[in-house]
Amino acid sequence: MMKTKLLIIAGLLAIACMMMIAPVIADTTGTTSVTGNVGSTASIQLNDSSVVALASPGQSAGVLTPGTTASNQSLGITVTSNSPFSVTVADNTPRDSGDQGYLGNYTTSYQTSPLNTKLTHALSLNGGFSSGSITGFTIGSDLTPITSTPLTLYSSSGPVTGQILAPNTFSQQISNTDTYLPSGSVYKIDLLFTIGQY
Amino acid sequence: MTANFQKGRVLLVVVFIMTTILGFAMQADAATIDISINGTIQNWDLTPGSTSDNSSAVTLNVSCDNTSWTVSVVDNLDNGKPAASVGRMAEYSSNGYVNDGSMLGANLTVKGLNAINMTEHSATLGPLPQDIESGTGTVTNEQVPVTISQQVATTDLHLINGDIYRVVITFVGVAP
Numbered sequence: 001m002m003k004t005k006l007l008i009i010a011g012l013l014a015i016a017c018m019m020m021i022a023p024v025i026a027d028t029t030g031t032t033s034v035t036g037n038v039g040s041t042a043s044i045q046l047n048d049s050s051v052v053a054l055a056s057p058g059q060s061a062g063v064l065t066p067g068t069t070a071s072n073q074s075l076g077i078t079v080t081s082n083s084p085f086s087v088t089v090a091d092n093t094p095r096d097s098g099d100q101g102y103l104g105n106y107t108t109s110y111q112t113s114p115l116n117t118k119l120t121h122a123l124s125l126n127g128g129f130s131s132g133s134i135t136g137f138t139i140g141s142d143l144t145p146i147t148s149t150p151l152t153l154y155s156s157s158g159p160v161t162g163q164i165l166a167p168n169t170f171s172q173q174i175s176n177t178d179t180y181l182p183s184g185s186v187y188k189i190d191l192l193f194t195i196g197q198y
Numbered sequence: 199m200t201a202n203f204q205k206g207r208v209l210l211v212v213v214f215i216m217t218t219i220l221g222f223a224m225q226a227d228a229a230t231i232d233i234s235i236n237g238t239i240q241n242w243d244l245t246p247g248s249t250s251d252n253s254s255a256v257t258l259n260v261s262c263d264n265t266s267w268t269v270s271v272v273d274n275l276d277n278g279k280p281a282a283s284v285g286r287m288a289e290y291s292s293n294g295y296v297n298d299g300s301m302l303g304a305n306l307t308v309k310g311l312n313a314i315n316m317t318e319h320s321a322t323l324g325p326l327p328q329d330i331e332s333g334t335g336t337v338t339n340e341q342v343p344v345t346i347s348q349q350v351a352t353t354d355l356h357l358i359n360g361d362i363y364r365v366v367i368t369f370v371g372v373a374p
Contacts, residue, residue, distance in 0.1 A: 028371045030235035032256050035364045036242025040356040082246060083356040161353050
């Protein structure tokens with residue numbers, strides 16, 4: 001009986017030893033983490049040149065009739081941004097701050113002599129596209145003309161890809177006292193459109 | 199001593215011998231593999247419209263006494279990572295993965311390195327293990343630089359408010 005017990009114990013010990021020295025099943029694991037962020041990217045494209053020909057109602061492009069408000073809606077803006085963004089507009093002309101935001105006398109450059117003149121009223125621009133995360137604003141007025149300090153035309157709380165922002169309406173009130181320029185001169189303003197990300 | 203007692207003793211001896219033989223047989227046939235992963239990638243600056251590669255941050259250490267072995271990678275959706283983001287980096291905030299958050303459009307790819315007794319493979323991270331390294335010989339404490347690549351589209355979102363993209367890669371070593 002004693003021998004039987006010893007054999008049982010020996011057998012159990014043998015099994016235990018086998019389990020201890022038996023090879024580990026060949027399967028091990030490890031982990032690593034990867035974190036990062038995508039850099040910001042944005043683009044803006046205008047379908048028009050920097051100068052839009054305004055026209056009074058019933059007039060050909062470029063004809064400004066005193067006592068009317070000329071307008072133009074030909075400007076389209078295409079934007080892409082991978083984060084919330086804004087489109088701003090600034091006067092990009094090398095003029096005094098008091099002249100910025102107003103169409104000024106231009107031949108081959110902005111004239112300061114002998115006739116340094118500008119229209120009485122400031123140019124206004126309405127961002128007419130508002131949808132989803134995008135909101136448009138009206139900028140430019142006699143009280144707050146478009147200067148070299150950018151004004152927000154559009155803001156968006158989300159990203160967009162190839163979004164066309166239109167219509168964009170330029171409005172210019174023409175006063176009866178606005179000066180008729182001699183041949184070769186026009187009223188002009190250069191605007192800089194910029195997309196920025198939050 | 200009765201006949202039954204004798205039979206029992208013989209049976210125990212047979213069991214003991216067979217257990218011993220089986221144990222040693224297992225020891226002789228099975229192989230061991232041991233892997234460890236060192237390093238992480240943090241604050242990875244991913245450039246839109248390009249593929250970012252990192253082959254210096256993460257190292258695989260592998261030892262195996264068998265001539266045939268593999269190391270694979272899998273996304274186990276650790277820490278509550280959304281199932282829809284499997285294989286891809288997903289938006290992660292200070293509170294963990296963001297429900298219905300952003301994720302990158304492309305899966306991570308992971309690759310090992312060609313060396314003596316080792317062959318690299320390029321794996322697309324996903325729900326099932328994909329090999330990044332296979333062995334053709336035994337190795338001891340082999341340090342394998344792991345190349346991790348992430349394709350980034352211009353439409354992949356730039357996260358704001360301090361959130362980041364994150365994924366945990368699980369490496370699995372197998373030696374049959």
